[in-house]
Amino acid sequence: MRRRRGADPRSIEGVYDALAPAVLGYFRSHRMADPEGLTGDVFVAVTQRLASFEGDDAALRRWVFTIAHHRRVDEIRRANRQVPPGPPSPDLVEPEDPFDPDLAAALATLTDDQRQVVVLRHVADLSVQDVAAITGRSPGSVKMLSVRGLEALAARLSPTTVT
């Protein structure tokens, strides 16, 4: 089913209430410096282009997280350009997840590719094909990275692990 979403306020609020928690969790899982601000940026961009969007709910979710993924990449590049080499300043210290700090710490131990796939697959609740489309990888690669990332998280969060 294809439907066009208008730019009326209720639709904007509906989209925000449906997807903003996942987008915020996406940025928190990546331990971005300002996840709330980045979430706001994503939905401002969504609002500006929502009138021209056509697709179902799954396509809308994939589109919103594509914007979030690009916004995260842009933020990392901007931070890398602005930060001089040396120890990080206190402003750029990554905040801890207020809800599940252990999980956030375990995610930080994954490789960037594994973390990217695991967060999009399980936090953003996207399909393997959608994750592959967003990250530019093959579905097989996404599955492999997801499995290995989950294994690493399980090993990291296991109660028998001595930290």
Add this chain to the structure above:
Amino acid sequence: MEENEITQRLRASGEHPVPGEVRAGHLSQMHAATPASTPQPKRFNRLAVAAAAFVGFAVGSTGFAMAGALPDPAQGVAHDVLSVVQVEVPDRPDNHGKCISTAAKITDPAEKQRAKELCKESHPPGRSGEAPGRSGDAPGRSGEAPARKAFPADHPNGDGDDCTGKPPWAGKKGGPTPEQRAARDACPPDLDDDEIEEPEIEAEEIEPAPQGDAPAETPVGPPADVAPGQQDESTTPPVEVPAPIESETGTEAETDTGTETETEAG
């Protein structure tokens, strides 16, 4: 820890509600970024634009074709295409080959020749529009060239002049008749370039140079390969050197050629 538990914790991290103040701030930003008006529906769909473009192209190209302003190949194509729909468009100006090929398809020889002549008249050769050659006679197959005229039986070149070209008996057995021989003998002699006699100038006819003229062009003295004492007077004529004119400062002799000879007095 089971992977299912991990995935549940991961999914739960994406389901925490956004704090109220953060949500309000985001919504205000989103309302501020909302486009002022809904986008206008497209005034023209793609089909209408394509149709308008095609009609414009057709009208424009037809107009140019009717004005004869298209390039020659395009003008020829436009002529061929539009003639199908009974639209008169001038043909390309130099479509001489097509005219000739059309004329060549005519079976009636007289009609074919007439069509070819019409082609020749409508498509004059060259830029000047004049027939080739200097004589104005069309060469080749027209039958009007001098070499292809219907000659009289008794003369090979048939130009009516017995004094030029091959003699009438050339290539025939038996030689000339007395009348032909007499007519040929009555012709003026041919004057080729090498037969024109140039008048020889005798050495005695050259007048000597007047007095006062220096013999500038006359070789004075023996040639380089002859010793001074072995001059042959028969080969080297004596030359009289005019007497110098004396003056206060010296002797000055001026020749016609402008050379001056100066000799100090004393």
